[in-house]
Amino acid sequence: MSGELPDIGRFAAAFEEFLEAMTAAAHAPESGLATRIRDHLGTDPREVPSTTARFPPRDHPNVQLALDAVAPDADVLGYEAPQQAVMMGISLSELLAGRGAGGAVTPGPVQYADVEVGDGRIVACVANGVYLARHDGAPLAAVVSRIERPYGAAIRLECVSPQREAGAAWLAAVRAAMREHNVFRGKVISLHQRDDRSVYVRFHTLPPVARDGVILPEGTLERLEAHASGIARHAERLRAAGRHLKRGVLLHGPPGTGKTLSVSYLLGAMPGRTTILLTGNGLGLIEQAVSMARELAPATVVFEDVDLVATERTMRTGAGSPLFDLLNQMEGVDEDADLLFLLTTNRPDVVEPALAARPGRVDLALEIPLPDAAARARLVDLYAQGIDLDDAAREQLVTRTDAVSGAFIRELMRQAELHATLGGRAAAADDVLGALDELLEDRSLLTRRLLGQAAEAPMRHALAAAGLPVPPDRAAE
DSSP: OOOOOOOHHHHHHHHHHHHHHHHHHHOOOOHHHHHHHHHHHHSSSGGSSSEEEEEEEGGHHHHHHHHHHOOOOOOEEEEOOOOOHHHHOOHHHHHHHETTTTTEEEEOOEEEEEEEEEEOOEEEEEEEEEEEEEEEEEEEEEEEEEOOOOOOEEEEEEOOOHHHHHHHHHHHHHHHHHHHOOOTTTEEEEEOOOTOOOOEEEOOOHHHHHHHHHOOSSTHHHHIIIIIHHHTHHHHHHHHTTOOOOEHHHHHHTSSSSSSHHHHHHHHSSSOOEEOOOOOGGGGGGHHHHHHHTTTEEEEEEEEGGGGGOOOOTTTTTOHHHHHHHHHHHHHHTTTTTTTEEEEEEEEHHHHHHHHSSSTSSSEEEEEEOOHHHHHHHHHHTTTTTSOHHHHHHHHHHHHHTTTTTTHHHEEEHHHHHHHHHHSSSHHHHHHHHHHHTTTSSHHHHHHHHHTTOOOOHHHOOOOOOTOOOOGGGGOO
16 A cells, blocks of 8 residues: 555545535435426526615615515515525525525415504514415516615515516515505604614594684784695695695794694694604604605604704714704605794704705794793693683783793693682682692692793892882893
């Protein structure tokens, strides 16, 4: 026996050739899923190019409703795969080969995910499955997979057909059906972002607000209605005349004067519109919110307390404040799109520079001031319902509540009712006046400020507290 060692390189090459020959000679049986897809298409699916579409996870119920509408008679097949493969998303080639990342892909039950879409309604969405359908007579197969990769979640539709145009046309029909059956249309929603950057939608129910429950200076509510709902009612006529429908409204004034109440009333008075609320961590999603508003028009975008973020830079946007982001997005909206942007602020001086730098985005600014005597009388009547007030008590309340907000008067009546309830009696004028005395005490100064009372000059307040004469307020003259 020779003592020479074999040539390692030649041995490795020969072994590689051996493995390739064995692989070519091997014949793994075709999976049941691959057989069903082949039989439905009438050809080898491996030889047909596929078309793929991706949708954000928030659109999963819209994709499902579209599939139900476009392919109501389709056969839906299920499959099982290791969890890692499912999270990465099973492609058509992996399904045909019977193997994905981490293990085998085998026939199994269809996997569903229940998604709540507001009003207690739940849509059972196919998370992993195969649709065997037809489009204009052409057979096609579509693999549905819910990808849950970190920083890359999506709903994927991969479609294959012997007639490539049929697959593209079918996906176009799915997109059209998604717009028609969109679960967000006509709802009040807000966008939020998870730690993995995936975006989800919350549904909201706003309390109903009657028109006579909104106490504003004469003519203010009428101007707001004309600019908001009036344009919406006459949208077609205005379009025909070449007038733009996109509009922005700024409501400004002290806290507690009725800005949010006015917005809530207006949203309720314009049924059928989609409303998107920009709040909290959704401020970094303004581009997506405005994009949804365009798609779901007629729609309203509400951004309250814009002064709180007028100069704030967010990590998600990087380029500027959420207010500037919104104003930039408003610039890209088509003029004839029925989109209403409602903004509120307690500090118009803070937001004015941003609005002035983007002229035309906000075309109506309405002041909601502290109520005058006539408005306070109406507020007393509104919130004192069920409490017996004589004319003298009513007049005293109106006089003593100078420079307070509507929120203050509402809280006054609540406290009066509470005092009477604790005392085991029905609320009366004495309870209201007693509650007013407490709220006007020095120790309740912060409470009054929190309820929207205008700030008092420190020196004037100190003189009054010391019982010394208070000089007239020249600024008010």
